[in-house]
Amino acid sequence: MNEEMQMIKSLRISRGLSQKELARLIGTSDRTVSKWERGDARPKDAHIRALAQIFGVSTQQLLSVDESSKNNEEATGMQSLVELFKIGRGPSSSHTMGPERACKVFVGQHPALDALQVVLYGSLAKTGKGHGTDRVIKKTTAPLPCEIIFDYTKTDIPHPNTMDLIGLRDGVEVARARVMSVGGGSILFENESMVHLPEIYREHTFADIAGYCKKHSLRLWEYAAEHEGPDFWDYMNQVWNVMKRSIISGLDDEGILPGGLSVKKKARSLFQSQHIDESAATRENRMVCAFAFAVSEQNASGEQIVTAPTCGAAGVLPAVLYYQQQKNKFSDEQITRALVTAGIVGNLIKTNASISGAECGCQAEIGSACAMAAAALGELFSLDIDKIEYAAEIAIEHHLGLTCDPICGLVQIPCIERNAVAAMRAINAVSLASFLWDSRKISFDKVIKTMKETGRDLSASYKETSEAGLAKIVF
Numbered sequence: 430m431n432e433e434m435q436m437i438k439s440l441r442i443s444r445g446l447s448q449k450e451l452a453r454l455i456g457t458s459d460r461t462v463s464k465w466e467r468g469d470a471r472p473k474d475a476h477i478r479a480l481a482q483i484f485g486v487s488t489q490q491l492l493s494v495d496e497s498s499k500n501n502e503e504a505t506g507m508q509s510l511v512e513l514f515k516i517g518r519g520p521s522s523s524h525t526m527g528p529e530r531a532c533k534v535f536v537g538q539h540p541a542l543d544a545l546q547v548v549l550y551g552s553l554a555k556t557g558k559g560h561g562t563d564r565v566i567k568k569t570t571a572p573l574p575c576e577i578i579f580d581y582t583k584t585d586i587p588h589p590n591t592m593d594l595i596g597l598r599d600g601v602e603v604a605r606a607r608v609m610s611v612g613g614g615s616i617l618f619e620n621e622s623m624v625h626l627p628e629i630y631r632e633h634t635f636a637d638i639a640g641y642c643k644k645h646s647l648r649l650w651e652y653a654a655e656h657e658g659p660d661f662w663d664y665m666n667q668v669w670n671v672m673k674r675s676i677i678s679g680l681d682d683e684g685i686l687p688g689g690l691s692v693k694k695k696a697r698s699l700f701q702s703q704h705i706d707e708s709a710a711t712r713e714n715r716m717v718c719a720f721a722f723a724v725s726e727q728n729a730s731g732e733q734i735v736t737a738p739t740c741g742a743a744g745v746l747p748a749v750l751y752y753q754q755q756k757n758k759f760s761d762e763q764i765t766r767a768l769v770t771a772g773i774v775g776n777l778i779k780t781n782a783s784i785s786g787a788e789c790g791c792q793a794e795i796g797s798a799c800a801m802a803a804a805a806l807g808e809l810f811s812l813d814i815d816k817i818e819y820a821a822e823i824a825i826e827h828h829l830g831l832t833c834d835p836i837c838g839l840v841q842i843p844c845i846e847r848n849a850v851a852a853m854r855a856i857n858a859v860s861l862a863s864f865l866w867d868s869r870k871i872s873f874d875k876v877i878k879t880m881k882e883t884g885r886d887l888s889a890s891y892k893e894t895s896e897a898g899l900a901k902i903v904f
């Protein structure tokens with residue numbers, strides 16, 4: 430047993446807590462706590478933070494015992510796909526959906542407040558104006574007056590997207606919470622006791638899931654169906670309906686995107702333009718790109734979209750699926766199964782690495798979306814699980830190192846085009862996987878681990894801070 434595990438056990442005993450009591454406080458199972466203490470598994474970052482809070486020590490104190498554990502931390506399970514595919518307004522799951530959710534929970538828990546103060550740190554501060562974080566917070570907390578402070582200087586924060594919510598009554602602070610917007614619209618309160626999302630999937634690697642599916646002759650969507658609740662398919666149908674609606678609305682929309690960059694909406698013209706002598710392949714590219722532009726432009730306009738896995742990358746998955754439905758007349762049921770397959774892939778990335786541009790750069794958003802789209806196509810084309818894995822692996826592998834550098838913090842340049850390019854890349858990935866799957870060398874699990882490490886090595890200026898890369902270009 431290493432020092433970190435011994436420390437958790439001795440701190441727990443010194444606080445007079447049983448494994449069960451500690452598990453309840455941080456929202457996990459006593460089996461998981463037992464695994465940590467035996468050294469069979471390591472707590473995730475979020476659990477480390479919760480443990481530090483409960484024990485009254487800093488996360489650094491817990492982590493510095495064995496810093497190398499940060500690269501080896503293991504998930505204990507995965508949350509519902511409902512937490513991945515969120516229906517909401519763009520343009521950014523981390524910067525609009527997450528803060529919106531945090532404010533709703535906080536205000537709901539403190540109904541006696543008469544005013545609020547919200548302090549934004551890290552990426553939330555640096556790109557919050559471009560993403561409209563302040564606008565969304567004020568809209569969510571209305572009619573309560575809300576002062577928003579952008580703190581650009583504080584670096585000692587637990588997550589790049591951290592915010593403090595301060596509740597006031599008669600000008601006096603009566604409530605306070607620190608919240609992390611951890612990607613895809615998910616939030617984490619620092620003490621974790623306020624929002625606990627159960628991990629309903631026991632497996633948390635592709636290898637384990639594939640092993641289970643092969644043993645029980647299941648496709649990935651059937652595996653998901655075994656774990657999700659009774660309303661799951663209704664919800665996924667709703668997800669697909671919103672995706673379709675955002676494509677249709679986007680194709681019907683014209684004008685200039687908000688934010689001041691004077692970016693023209695192009696989905697409609699892309700959809701209607703045609704080469705004089707257009708080949709089938711060129712037409713396919715144009716159509717898929719038009720659909721990806723349509724969703725991304727709806728997102729940039731603050732309209733309703735589905736995170737797949739984030740707002741910024743919301744156009745990739747619907748674009749390839751809508752194209753296939755138009756071309757090959759796949760039923761909504763078949764498409765929904767493909768969506769669920771994509772969800773398993775996205776959930777694995779979310780659980781074992783990140784889907785947040787602020788945490789790991791654009792590889793975590795567009796790279797993940799591309800992998801999800803490739804897996805979805807693999808399901809539609811009835812590929813077996815090894816080929817689906819390979820398609821998803823190819824899709825993310827060639828996004829490794831992709832930086833997040835949106836100009837002016839707006840989810841427009843390079844984000845919108847990037848959705849279209851990733852959609853085409855997903856189609857290529859499936860095609861390659863169909864022919865070359867038996868010669869592959871790198872597993873999906875390994876590429877996710879690499880993506881996480883690459884994200885950690887990326888300079889913070891390339892992780893949704895709009896301080897470097899394309900974001901330095903001034904028009």
Ligand code: SF4
Binds near residue numbers: 835
């Ligand atoms: S560059 Fe990528 S990660 Fe960054 S906001 Fe745009 S789509 Fe999201």
